[in-house]
Amino acid sequence: MTKKIILDTDPGIDDAMAILFAEAHPDIELVALTTVFGNVTIENGTRNALYLKERFKMAADIAKGASQPLFRSPVGPTEVVHGTTGFGDFHVSDNVSGQLDPRPAYQYIIDTVKAHPHEITLVAVGPLTNLALALEAAPEIAQLVAQVVIMGGAFGENDHRGNVTPYAEANIHDDPHAADRVFCAPWPVTIIGLDVTEESFFSAYYLDQLRHDAADVGQFIFDISRYYLRFYSQKVGLDGCHVHDPSAIAYVIDPELFITRKGAVRVVCEGPASGMTIQKLDTRKYQTDEWSSMPAQDVAIGVDAAQLLDLYQKSLIDYAHKQ
Ligand code: BDR
Numbered sequence: 001m002t003k004k005i006i007l008d009t010d011p012g013i014d015d016a017m018a019i020l021f022a023e024a025h026p027d028i029e030l031v032a033l034t035t036v037f038g039n040v041t042i043e044n045g046t047r048n049a050l051y052l053k054e055r056f057k058m059a060a061d062i063a064k065g066a067s068q069p070l071f072r073s074p075v076g077p078t079e080v081v082h083g084t085t086g087f088g089d090f091h092v093s094d095n096v097s098g099q100l101d102p103r104p105a106y107q108y109i110i111d112t113v114k115a116h117p118h119e120i121t122l123v124a125v126g127p128l129t130n131l132a133l134a135l136e137a138a139p140e141i142a143q144l145v146a147q148v149v150i151m152g153g154a155f156g157e158n159d160h161r162g163n164v165t166p167y168a169e170a171n172i173h174d175d176p177h178a179a180d181r182v183f184c185a186p187w188p189v190t191i192i193g194l195d196v197t198e199e200s201f202f203s204a205y206y207l208d209q210l211r212h213d214a215a216d217v218g219q220f221i222f223d224i225s226r227y228y229l230r231f232y233s234q235k236v237g238l239d240g241c242h243v244h245d246p247s248a249i250a251y252v253i254d255p256e257l258f259i260t261r262k263g264a265v266r267v268v269c270e271g272p273a274s275g276m277t278i279q280k281l282d283t284r285k286y287q288t289d290e291w292s293s294m295p296a297q298d299v300a301i302g303v304d305a306a307q308l309l310d311l312y313q314k315s316l317i318d319y320a321h322k323q
């Protein structure tokens with residue numbers, strides 16, 4: 001059955017890869033992109049979302065979201081990874097046409113979830129500020145979503161603990177208070193963190209092949225990924241890039257690709273470990289215990305990377321041939 005998703009995103013190179021994956025796959029109806037600060041400013045990220053809608057003739061609504069975190073001081077755009085405007089060396093013109101939804105992202109999320117009770121999957125691949133604001137304004141949406149899928153966090157599985165600090169992943173580090181609220185809310189959350197996203201790689205060869213086989217969409221992914229690959233080669237020492245945001249979409253399409261583990265999840269909100277995600281794994285009730293009263297969420301700890309890469313490639317090639 002087709003799943004309706006709202007994709008909350010900070011586009012972003014791997015965000016664009018995820019957006020196009022969602023647009024391409026027939027099992028997903030991409031209802032909207034809601035934007036958030038993160039990889040780039042909210043202005044640049046929203047312009048990038050509008051550009052994708054225009055270039056790929058997407059039906060999705062675009063709603064502009066939060067420009068800063070709930071409480072912490074902003075970390076600032078990650079230019080070293082995504083370039084100054086978010087798509088690496090590929091610059092979107094200032095004159096992108098296309099209408100934004102008049103509502104702020106959090107209000108768009110509330111209204112859409114209420115209009116389609118139990119049908120909307122919220123997929124968030126940036127800082128979780130918009131989702132936290134939606135929960136604050138309308139806590140009842142927690143009972144009305146189908147599910148929530150997050151790309152973010154790191155739990156030390158497969159030795160993956162952090163990418164922006166030794167113990168924090170970027171999306172959670174950008175707004176730890178928002179993440180803690182989202183993980184503690186009474187809705188079903190699946191967390192696709194570095195534990196699995198750093199186990200899959202788009203190699204330079206894979207992206208070359210996609211350019212060859214997936215027409216305009218393959219060419220676009222190739223173009224934006226040049227800068228990303230340089231970052232990975234120069235700073236991480238890899239001939240390829242991790243598959244962060246597209247992994248959250250892969251989970252929506254085929255959860256069987258992943259192994260998950262249940263337990264309440266909290267986020268460290270202050271100090272040097274700010275942004276660290278910690279899952280409670282035992283059933284003991286401690287004297288002081290700020291996990292046990294929280295809902296058990298699913299954390300991905302294993303992935304079939306080969307199948308995930310095949311799914312992405314096939315989806316984009318099939319989509320390209322239908323255009
Ligand atoms: C996450 O941070 C951002 O740079 C990426 O778009 C992804 O959502 C990976 O840590």
Ligand code: CA
Nearest residue numbers: 012015125126
């Ligand atoms: Ca992202």
